[in-house]
Every structure is written in structure tokens, then in C-alpha cells.
Amino acid sequence: MEVITVEHPLIAHKLTKLRDVTTDSPTFRRLTDELVTLLSYEATRDIRVTQTEVQTPVTRMNGTALTTPYPLIVPILRAGLGMLEGVTRLMPNAEVGFVGMARNEETLEPVTYAERLPRDLSGRQCIVLDPMLATGGSLGGTLNFLASRGADSITAICLLAAPEGIEKVRHLTEELDVTTRLVVAAVDERLNENGYIVPGLGDAGDRLYGLAE
Ligand SMILES: O=P(O)(O)OC[C@H]1O[C@H](OP(=O)(O)OP(=O)(O)O)[C@H](O)[C@@H]1O
Ligand SMILES: O=c1cc[nH]c(=O)[nH]1
Ligand SMILES: [Mg+2]
Numbered sequence: 001m002e003v004i005t006v007e008h009p010l011i012a013h014k015l016t017k018l019r020d021v022t023t024d025s026p027t028f029r030r031l032t033d034e035l036v037t038l039l040s041y042e043a044t045r046d047i048r049v050t051q052t053e054v055q056t057p058v059t060r061m062n063g064t065a066l067t068t069p070y071p072l073i074v075p076i077l078r079a080g081l082g083m084l085e086g087v088t089r090l091m092p093n094a095e096v097g098f099v100g101m102a103r104n105e106e107t108l109e110p111v112t113y114a115e116r117l118p119r120d121l122s123g124r125q126c127i128v129l130d131p132m133l134a135t136g137g138s139l140g141g142t143l144n145f146l147a148s149r150g151a152d153s154i155t156a157i158c159l160l161a162a163p164e165g166i167e168k169v170r171h172l173t174e175e176l177d178v179t180t181r182l183v184v185a186a187v188d189e190r191l192n193e194n195g196y197i198v199p200g201l202g203d204a205g206d207r208l209y210g211l212a213e
Pocket of ligand 2: 079195196197201
């Protein structure tokens, strides 16, 4: 699995604001949206394209069009939903599949409560959205769903990742034999005893949408 940490002053600035405990929900949502749009620039670098002719006001020329079908966009609910608009704004015609997972905060294992994905993803590129890659259980489970339906190239966009989660997902993708890239704004130090990313930004879902229960 290729891991791309996008180093850019705008990303570092917005991520710092996002981490700030005093940042309120509306600002957190806006910053998440802006960050995912910036990360998408790197995450879509290997998106498939075809040549197309275009008539300019002056002449005809060879141009570029995204190959259809576009990559399937898959936000992992809840927190991944906060990243959806930032990607679909760039590819308005892309299809969206959904995976709903909530981590059991005692076992740290993800529980899947929703799954709405196309049955056949043979030969399809997919872009998975989740702000946090902590133990890797949630992203790993989603990669399993996509690979079992035949997806052949998966890019995950995360805001923060822990080294422990990256290693777990790396092993899994070797087993699954699916080309996977991770595009991330920062790789943090570690997980704490509660499975939270340190220094991190807290619970991304709660900061976007309020306490779950
Ligand atoms: O790598 P992991 O250890 O699986 O942890 C990461 C997951 O935890 C968070 O979701 P959460 O379970 O809090 O659900 P939520 O989005 O509804 O808040 C986050 O958005 C990831 O999906
Ligand atoms: O730090 C973490 C770990 C898991 N999920 C989050 O939202 N934050
Ligand atoms: Mg949460």
C-alpha cells in the first residue's frame, strides 16, 4: 500500500485549526470539506482518463475526459459523510456507495450497521472517505467489502492516520491483493489506551455532528 502524506502549507494550517479543541462544529465541517478537496487533488492523480476531441472557438484539439464509470465514492458513516461533498463537487457524476460502521469503544472492533454498495465492482476504481484511520478496523472492513465485489484499485482519503492502523491495513491489502493507496493530511504519533489517535483531533463524528448517544 502506497501511503502519501500531502505536505502543503494550506493543509497544515487547516488541519491545525481542525485539531483545536475550541473549533466549533460548523467550522469543523467547513474545514473538513476544504481539506478533503485539497487532498482530492492528490488522491485523483491516477484516475483513469480517455482522449477526447474538443472544438475550441479557434480549432479542434485532443483533450482529456474522465473515463466512465467514474470511481465509486464510499464514505464510511458517520464521519466520512463530512468528506463527501468535498469530493463530489469535483466529480458531480460519480456514484456514491455507503458503508455504516461504528466502533465498539470497548473492544475497538467496528460494527457494520449499513452497507449499500453496487454488487459488482469488477474493474472499478473506488475512493473511500473516512477522516480517521486509528486501529484500522473500520477502513479494513470497508476494503474487504469492496475487494470481495471485485474492486481492483482503491484510494482511501483520511485526514489523520495512526502508524498502527496503517500497518494493519497494509497487511490486509497484501492478503486481498488489491492495489491500494492511502492519501492522508498527517500521520500522527500513536494510539492511546482508548484507541484514540494522539495528538489527533478527538472523535471526528462527534465533532462534526454532536455526540452519538
Ligand atoms: O480505525 P478504527 O479504530 O476503526 O477507528 C476509526 C473509525 O472511528 C471513527 O468512527 P466511529 O466508530 O467513531 O463512528 P462515527 O463516525 O459514527 O462517529 C472514524 O470515523 C473511523 O470510522
Ligand atoms: O482518534 C480517533 C480514533 C477513532 N475515531 C475517531 O473519531 N478519533
Ligand atoms: Mg465517532
